[in-house]
Every structure is written in structure tokens, then in C-alpha cells.
Amino acid sequence: QVPLVESGGGLVQAGGSLRLSCAASGRTLSSYAMGWFRQAPGKEREFVAAIRRTGGFTAYADSVKGRFTISRDNAKNTVHLQMNSLKPEDTAVYYCAASIRVGLPTGRYEYNYWGQGTQVTVSS
Numbered sequence: 001q002v003p004l005v006e007s008g009g010g011l012v013q014a015g016g017s018l019r020l021s022c023a024a025s026g027r028t029l030s031s032y033a034m035g036w037f038r039q040a041p042g043k044e045r046e047f048v049a050a051i052r053r054t055g056g057f058t059a060y061a062d063s064v065k066g067r068f069t070i071s072r073d074n075a076k077n078t079v080h081l082q083m084n085s086l087k088p089e090d091t092a093v094y095y096c097a098a099s100i101r102v103g104l105p106t107g108r109y110e111y112n113y114w115g116q117g118t119q120v121t122v123s124s
Contacts, residue, residue, distance in 0.1 A: 002027045002113035006096045009118030012086055018120060020081040022096030030054075030074040033099040035111055036081045038092035038120075045095070047106050049081060059104050064090075086122045093117040 008020040020036070035050040049070035050059045058070050069082040079096060097111035105111065 002029075002032065002098050004096045004098060004113060004115035006094065006115045006118040009094060009120045011121045011123065014086060014088055014122055014124050016086050016122070017082070017084045018086065020083065020094055020096075020118060020120075022079040022081075022115060024077055024098070028074070029072065029077050029079060029098065031100075032113075033101055033103065033105055034070075034072060034079045035097045035099065035105065036070060036079075037095045037097060037108060037111075038090075039095070039117075040092040043092075045108055047108065048094070050104050050106055051079065052104055053102075057104055059106055083120070086120075088122045088124045090120060091122050092120060094120050 006022050036048040037045050038048050039045040051070045055072050067085045072079045095117045096115040098113040099105045099111045
């Protein structure tokens with residue numbers, strides 16, 4: 001098991017920014033590709049962003065490209081999602097996930113471990 005804990009969610013006005021963090025205790029995240037997913041009420045969980053084990057290579061959903069940035073600090077065992085220019089349609093529970101796959105997984109079923117999620121609400 002890889003216990004993942006998200007933080008940084010909250011309520012923000014449209015156009016604002018939030019920075020989500022994901023931390024793991026007891027396990028090193030450098031062994032995993034990391035991703036962020038989100039799930040809005042009544043919708044499927046969808047891919048947001050992913051980063052390779054060593055960083056450097058990232059992938060984004062088209063809906064967040066140019067606004068969100070995923071990063072990782074393996075020394076601090078953390079992963080971040082910087083979200084700028086937020087829109088009401090970004091409102092969702094955001095989940096951090098870890099994958100044992102090599103490369104840049106973007107499918108939810110490619111991820112092995114999940115956090116409990118953090119709520120992000122963007123008001124118009």
C-alpha cells in the first residue's frame with residue numbers, strides 16, 4: 001500500500017488559483033509515476049495530469065492544458081498540482097494517484113494507489 005494524502009483544496013473565485021499537494025508517508029514516491037484525477041458530481045473520474053517517476057515528462061488533459069502544472073519533489077516525497085485561471089467547470093474532488101507503470105500513464109485503471117481526495121470548488 002501507498003498511503004497518499006491530498007491537501008490544498010478549497011473554495012476560490014473563477015480566475016483564481018489553488019495549489020494541491022500530495023504526500024506519502026512511509027513509501028517513496030520516486031518509485032511511481034504520479035497523476036491527478038478529478039470527479040465532479042454525477043460524472044466519471046477523469047484524468048487531469050501525470051508526471052513520470054523522475055519528472056521531466058508530463059501529460060495533461062486538453063481541458064486544463066496551459067492552466068495547470070504538475071510537478072514533483074522526490075526529495076520531499078511530494079507531488080503538486082498548480083491550478084491557475086480556474087473555471088467553475090473545474091469544480092470537483094481531486095485525487096492523487098500512484099502508478100507502478102513505466103512511462104506516463106493517463107488511464108485511471110493504470111493507477112494502483114489513490115488518495116481520499118480534496119474538494120475544489122470554483123465559484124462564478
